[in-house]
Amino acid sequence: MAEFVIKLADERGHVQEQVQSAASAEELRQRFAQAGYYVYSVKPRGLSTVRKKVKLETFLIFNQQFLTLIRAGLPILGSLEMLAKNQKNTAFAAQLQNVAARVRTGESISAAFEAQGGFPLIYTTTLLAGERSGNLEEVLGRYLAFQRVSLAFRKKLQASLIYPALLITLVFGLFIFLISFVVPRFAQLYDQIGTKLPSITLYLLALGNAAQKYVFYVLPALALIGYLLFRWSRTDSGAERIDSVRIRLPIFGKIWLKYQVALFARTLSTLLSGGLPLVPSLETAARSISSKRIAKAVFSSVTSVREGKSLARSLEGTRVFPELSTEMIEVGESTGALPQMLNSVAEFFEEDVQTALTASLSLIEPAILIVMGVVVVIILIALYLPIISLSQASGFQT
The missing domain is CATH 1.20.81.30 (Type II secretion system (T2SS), domain F)
Known part of the structure; x- marks a missing residue:
């Protein structure tokens, strides 16, 4: 007998977790299901599973093939074994082989997928609903339709954000190039000339010198801060705080x-x-x-x-x-x-999001270009102002 952690809900919807002993996870699931409980999950106690997430496109292709084979009359086990053999992704193939092995021993397909630890919760819950209703084909079809629409919408959003992200990257890249490469060259030139420089030029040259001195300290520090923020965002408090800030953003x-x-x-x-x-x-x-x-x-x-x-x-x-x-x-x-x-x-809110995002980006893109132009003009004026002053002074002397 092994110990399992079972998560279930009673007829009033109260969710609870219990530690129970049973010969197998499926036997424990059936025991509580027959008693009228809704079983969410059954996991071996103390087992830490490594979550190996599969790309959504790969997962959708597998489910489309899986649904096609089931509709053609093939058994679930045979379909899983066939798809596992033809899977190019080795990690995903190993997961499917493990699912097939569990199903072969009598475990339900929803429990077998859930035991892998890396599949979406909605997928394993949908499979469980299909098993309960005896209509796995229809449930899988609905899940595929849901994921296709979600994936298409997500790709539209990502495509809308590519150009603004590229513009911002170019702005930062150009600024770093001017400050770390162009400005120090002018600093050497003005040191040789020994002329009095305007305040804006002095500030810019000081910024360029500081960038050259501390760039190898700043970059690792920024990388460390980014890593710590990423780890913090994976915690419950961090994710909740970040989401709260994100929702308060204007527009x-x-x-x-x-x-x-x-x-x-x-x-x-x-x-x-x-x-x-x-x-x-x-x-x-x-x-x-x-x-x-x-x-x-x-x-x-x-x-x-x-x-x-x-x-x-x-x-x-x-x-x-x-x-x-x-x-x-x-x-x-x-x-x-x-x-x-x-x-x-x-559908209404997806269309609203797409419209609002398109309108916002249509305003942000020219704003980014204007900012980039202003920054470049200020830097060029600061760099060439002493040269213009010297040329005017020499013209007066002649």
């Missing part, structure tokens, strides 16, 4: 909030369409989004939902979700079409 804060609301709505719609109860779906959707503030608001609304309050009123009470989203959710609840309305919420 982009609202865009980030709407993007996270759209992701939450689409995730919740997919889970509800797969047959999951509302409370487990809310908790899974909350864990699947990046915004800690929105996730915290969703978790706080779960208590109200358990007490019989509507989802719309529960989310409205958090004062985080936009008013339009809660109004649309309220309509979905009253008409009995909540999953469809959640999809509409996601």
